[in-house]
Amino acid sequence: MSLADRRAERRSLLLEAAFGLFGEGGEQAVSVRSVCREAGLNTRYFYESFETTDELLGAVYDGVNRSLATSVATGMDAAGGHPRERTRAGIAAVLHFCAADPRRGRILFTDAKTNPVLMQRRQTMHSAMIDLIVAERGRHHPHIDPVAVRVGAAMYTGAVSELTQHWLLGTLGTDVDAVVAHAVTVVLGS
Numbered sequence: 001m002s003l004a005d006r007r008a009e010r011r012s013l014l015l016e017a018a019f020g021l022f023g024e025g026g027e028q029a030v031s032v033r034s035v036c037r038e039a040g041l042n043t044r045y046f047y048e049s050f051e052t053t054d055e056l057l058g059a060v061y062d063g064v065n066r067s068l069a070t071s072v073a074t075g076m077d078a079a080g081g082h083p084r085e086r087t088r089a090g091i092a093a094v095l096h097f098c099a100a101d102p103r104r105g106r107i108l109f110t111d112a113k114t115n116p117v118l119m120q121r122r123q124t125m126h127s128a129m130i131d132l133i134v135a136e137r138g139r140h141h142p143h144i145d146p147v148a149v150r151v152g153a154a155m156y157t158g159a160v161s162e163l164t165q166h167w168l169l170g171t172l173g174t175d176v177d178a179v180v181a182h183a184v185t186v187v188l189g190s
Helices: 002-025 032-037 043-049 053-077 083-100 102-113 115-139 148-167 174-190
Strands: none
Touching: 002 032, 002 043, 002 053, 002 102, 032 043, 032 053, 053 083, 053 102, 053 115, 083 102, 083 115, 083 148, 083 174, 102 115, 102 148, 115 148, 148 174
8 A cells, every 4th residue: 555545545534534523522522643543553643644623624514515515415306397396305315314323514504614624615505505595596597686596596595404403303293204395395395
């Protein structure tokens, strides 16, 4: 195994360890020592890949966010061209993604509200979601007021984030399909 491959493997182990610690115990559970202990690596290897724990947390956040974006895009593409079905697929993808591993939701939607590095990444994620929604609306309604679309997209993005947090807390029951159906009705009407 080459030096570059060994470094990449150690980085992957650190990311996996940080994902588990962060997802289960929040940001405060992540330190150089705790991550290295979890990864089974000497602390010197931490600094081979990351300068700070914030940089590591950012990398974990980015990885989870990329996976979510892929899940949403895949779900929406499979739903075809009808706006209602695409909306349903997008909301369902977010909730199923987080339900499959609640640590993902904690990283993206809960703890990202307090750490400055993660707050910036969360804002970037929300901006990308808003751009996606604006593009979706523009595809189906090319002459709609762009400001109105951005306002609606911002509200929708915030609502999906809150919905996901409540889903993860268990306050919405256990039937993800029912939650998605109610969310689509609220967003698009009956």
